[in-house]
Amino acid sequence: MSSHSPAVPKRLFAASLLSLAVSAPALAQEDPIKVGILHSLTGTMAISESTLKDTMLMLIEQQNEQGGLLGRELEPVVVDPASDWPLFAEKARQLLAQDEVDVIFGNWTSVSRKSVLPVVEELDGLLFYPVQYEGEESSENVFYTGAAPNQQAIPAVNYLMNEVGVERWVLAGTDYVYPRTTNKILEAYLKDHGVADDDIMVNYTPFGHSDWQNIVSEIKDFGSQGKKTAVVSTINGDANVPFYRELGNQGIDAADIPVVAFSVGEQELSGIDTAPLVGHLAAWNYFMSVDTDANYDFIDDWIDYTGDEMAVTNDPMEAHYIGFNMWAEAVRKAGTTDVDAVKDAIIGVSVPNLTGGYATMMPNHHITKPVLIGEIQDNGQFSVVWETPSTVAGDAWSDYLPGSRDLISDWRAPMRCGNYNVVEGRCGGGAEVASAE
Amino acid sequence: MRTIRSLVQGLLCLIVVSLAAPAALAAPDDDGRALLEALDVDSYAAKGEAVTAIADSGHPQSRAWLEALLDGKLQRQDDGGRFVVVLANRGRHWPVRDALTDEDLGEMSRRDLDRIGINNALRGQLQNTLALLDLHAPAVSARREAARDLLGEVSPSMVEPLNGLVENEADDEVRRLLTQAIAIQRLEQGDVGAVEALSGSLNTSVRSALSAAARSDDAALAKAATEALAGIEQKQKLNDGIQTLYFGLSLGSVLVLAAIGLAITFGVMGVINMAHGELIMLGAYTTWGMQQLLPGQPGLALVLSIPAGFLVAALAGIVIERSVIQFLKGRPLETLLATFGVSLILQQLVRTLISPLNRTVVSPEWMSGSLMINEGLSLTLNRLFVLGFALLVFAGLMLVMRRTRLGLEVRAVTQNRAMARSMGIRATRVDILTFALGSGVAGLAGVALSQLTNVGPNLGQNYIIDSFMVVVFGGVGNLWGTLVAGLSLGVINQVLEPWAGAVLAKILVLVFIILFIQKRPRGLFPQKGRAAEG
Incomplete structure (x- = not known):
């Protein structure tokens, strides 16, 4: 993506010139609205987060082409927290205190969000967080546009239980907060539904784990006990590639032991040869292959923006698309970018999502989303095999954990x-x- | 509803056929169209029926359709309803041809096409249907493959035709597999007699079926199945042992490959090169670049990457040595910090110039899948190749160090620099060449790792700590030590992993090394005599 970055400032410049020219009389005097973008552009997380920075720049550019917001132009303020969790807090402070941005879009990992949270609350900022996460959190200043566990993990398990007839479960994850909490919720949920302890295998691996031989062979063994077995994977980012490769090489077919993943999207698959993975599953609220005009338009815009014919879109990008439009709508409704006014105005705001429905901001700062189950195809895309009949509202506190269900x-x-x-x-x-x- | 719809469609076809009677060619197309129409429904169950209809129709294109459907490439035009087969489905515009007439239709936008979707259940059915067709294939290997696919997938209606096939089958292996496949089906129906045919087999489908039978309410069946399982478990134990050893050696070979270059630069020259991991990364990116240059020939690209990866990493090594390391001779702390800086620069360079995203490196056909030793034990091919490659690189390196002039000079310079120089050896040149050799070997490791793990900017980081660990454990300055240390750490790790878990296994290995170094600070094979710390 970065190879195209020289084009971006030029485009932005052109865009701002254009918007200046179009609405010069109204725009020129007022200060621009500042939009902070807090995504890692260097370090480990750059692989996922740099795309989201570009998505935000594209959305801001489009908004400016339509005349900005409240007659004012939008100005992106990009900072690079470099995949360094404490630096996220520092950069968030810089955005809010020094650059005085009106809103921040950012973060990917839960640990970086936890690091930013106290800063955003202290300085009364607005943060839109676009990634699926473990829930068990609700902040007055944060809006969660990614999926909560009840919008991704629970429906996926339901699908496997009811439609595929799975009786034995492997919960495999990377050893950190999101997989551990999600697996805790899933374990409680499965036991509620009569799954025996013996039929659940939980396995954690370190970040960036690359030697999956033993674990895959254990899974194979676990699955040869005469009951339909599935793997629920919360394995993070990079580690998925060698995991899937090992699955393919040890001959585990999706028809025998399907793997449903919560962190594998189009972007992660673009680094793998997907032919041996056909049929493995992923649960998201958006897939690039969704057949709607809004989605095709979004993809066309994205390809034009990046100049890369093979560029892919993914779920967190859609979350930013929804989050940005919700914020813009709330600012219009409130008639100001004042944080407290926007916070009140945004609850109940509905904007179209890319899958042909609407997303509504709930009072708990989570949004409504459809849940889609897709099977991996040989071209690195997913084909939707199941979806919830209507949208599901995000639940900040899980109903399946003691203490949190109340x-x-x-x-x-x-x-x-x-x-x-x-x-x-x-x-x-x-x-x-x-x-x- | 659906039956009515297909009836109507059938009637329509009849009418069309009768209308178009003079044009004899049109008739089969309409049959075909009706078969395909039946696939374009929402319910997967109805699609399953349509698949059976296509398989039974004997239509000349039925196999091509089923294969296209299996690949998700059978699609329908949004308007016009023409059925097409997509030839390539990347990007926004796809080349297609007509599914019925085979006519080339040029490119269509993916917006205008609707995929006829399948799910895992339907995929299974399709694979079985194709496997049944393959059982008639002339090639024995295709028949064996097909028979293996049918294990655990036989439905009652298939038993009859399969029995017929077993009788006419010439190949023993195919016969054995088919008999097992039928026996699994009989076992599922509760036939005790089937257990005998299955006992001793290590196939996972067989074990799965027996485990299910062992839990059945029929006491006689449960007992027979439990006994058969016990026999199988016994055999499987040996296989599991071999498998763990193989996993360990394979992990070990990766460690050896990653560390062996470091054993030269750090072990022999004494340079702490924190950018070693990034040299590995350069080798991996060379493989990717080579595959971009030679699209469609991943095997050739991989073979060519071996010299190319060596050269690229060696050149990078020379640049690092000339620009940084030579000025910091004898100052290990500064070298460590400076090369750490170099590693960050290289990573960011790749992120900026190529992409922060991982790159796809395709495995050639001959490196995918696994080599089946017996039904309970197969060795994954990519790891087998890497294991062999690691040993080859090691042997090559030993040859260079022991049998060539360069090796002699390197040993001379490291043992006593001043003396070697007074004997007319150009020490600076030897430094450059040694560093280039170590770096080049790191590049080779990168080429091999591109087949196992992600090719991305962080590739090197994941291996740098492990590499130092292996070199220190093996004994600094000793190539044999690196080999033994790498392989044994791999095996220890894999033996621990099943009962300790991946996270704890890693910690235990580290604790083990710390304790070991306390006891023997110079590693497994300490340098002796003059070579030891002059």
């Missing part, structure tokens, strides 16, 4: 609480919650 989050006027305990009837949460994180 909590609700509602940031509307009378309550204004992120962890209201309905049993004790007070704001402040339960004791167990901290351990879930």
Whole structure:
């Protein structure tokens, strides 16, 4: 992507010239609205996050071509937290205190979000977080446009249980907060549905694990006990490539033991030869292959913007698309970019998503999303084999974890609480919650 | 509903056929069209019926259609409803040809095409259908493959035709596999007699079926199946042992490959080169670049990458040596920091010039899949090649160090620099060549690793710590030590992993090395005599 970066400033320059020319009388005097972009452009996470930076630049450029917002131009402020978690907090502080941005779009990993959270709350900023995450969190200043576990993991497990008839489960994940919390929720959920302890195998591997021989052979063994077996994978990023390669080489077919992944999207697949993986599954709220005009237009815009005919789109990009449009809509509704006014205005705002429906911002700062299950194709795309009949509202606190099932989050006027305990009837949460994180 | 629809379609076809009777050629096309129309429904069950209809129709193109459907390449035009087969499905515009007439239709936008989707269940059915067709193939290997695919997939309706095939089959292996496939089906129906035919087989489908039978309510069946399973487990134990050893050696060979270049630069020359990992990365990117230059020939590209990867990494090594390391001779701390800086620069260079995203390196056909020793034990081919490659590189390096003038000079310079120089050896030139050799070998490691792991900017980082660990454990300055240390660490890791888990296994190995170094600070094979710390 970076090989095209020289084109970007030129385009931006051209775009801003154009928008200046079009609406010069109205625009020129007022200060631009500043949009902070907090994604790693260097280091380990650059692989995932740099695309999101470009997505935001594209969305801002498009908005400016339509005359900006409230008659003011949008100005992107890009910083690079370099995949360094503490640096995320520093850069967020810089964006809010020094650059005085009106909103931030950013973060990928949960640990970076946790690092930014206190800063955004202290300086009363707005953060739109576009990646699927483990839930168990609700902040007045953060809007979660990615999937909560009930919008990805639980429906995927339901699909395997009911449509595929899976009875034995391997929960394989990378050893950090998102897989551990998600697997805790899934384990509780599976046991609620009568799955025996013996039929669940949990396995964690270090970041960037590349030697999967033993684990794949264990999975093969676990799956040869006469019950339909599936792997639920929360393996992160890079480590998936050697994992899938090993699966293919040891001859594990999707028809025998399907793997459903929550962190593997079009972008991750673009680094693999997908022929041996055909039929393995992924659960997301968006796939590039979705057959709607809005999606095709988005893809065309993206390909034109990057200048790469083979560029792919993915779920977190759609989340930014929805988040950005929601924020823009809320600013229009509030008539100002003032953080408190936007926070109140955005709840209940509905904007079209790319899969042919609408996304609505809920009072708990999560959004409604359809859940799609896709099978990997030989061209690195997914084909949708199942979807929820309607959209699912994101749940900040899981219904399947003790301590968290009594909590609700509602940031509307009378309550204004992120962890209201309905049993004790007070704001402040339960004791167990901290351990879930 | 659906039956009515297909009836109507059938009637329509009849009408069309009767109308177009004079044009005799049109008739089969309409049959074909009706067969395909039946596929274009939402329910996967109905699609399954349509697949059976196509397979039974004997239509000349039925096989091509089923294969296209299996690949997700059978599609339908949004308007006009023409059925097409997509020839290549990357990018936005796809070349297509007509599914019925085989006519080349040029390129179509993917917006205008609707895929006839399949799911895993349907994919299984398609594979079985194709396998059944393949059982009639003239090539024995194709028949064996097909028979193996049918293990655990036989439905009651297939038993009859399969029995017929077994009788007429000339190849023993195919006969044995088919008999097993039928026996699994009988076992699923609760036939105790089937257990005998299956006992002793190590195939996972067989084990799966027996495990299910062992849990059945029929006491006699459960007992027979449990006994058969016990026999199988016994045999499997030996296989598992061999497999763990193989996994260990294979992991070890990766460690050896990554570390062996370092054993030269760090072990022999004493330069702490933190950019060693990035030299590996350069080798991997060379493979990718080579595959871009030779599209469609991944095997040839991979073979050519071996010299190319060596050269690219060696050149990079020379540049690093000339521009940084030569000025920091004898100052290990500064060398460490400077080369760490170099490694960050190289990583970011790749991110900026190529892409922060991982690059796809395709494995050639002959390196995918596995080599089947017996039904319970197969060795993955890519790792087998890497294991062999590691040993070859090691042997080559030993030859260079022991049998060539360069090797002699390197040993002389490292043992006593001043003395060697006074004997007329140009020490600076030897430094450059040694560093280039170590770097080039790192490049070779990169070529091999491109077949196992991600080719991306972070590739090197993942191996640098392990490489130093192996060299230190093996004994600095000793190539044999590196080989033994790498392989044994690999095996220890893989033996620990099944019961300790991947995370804990890694920690245990590290703790083991720390304790070992406490006891023997110079590693497994310490340098003796004059070579040891002068």
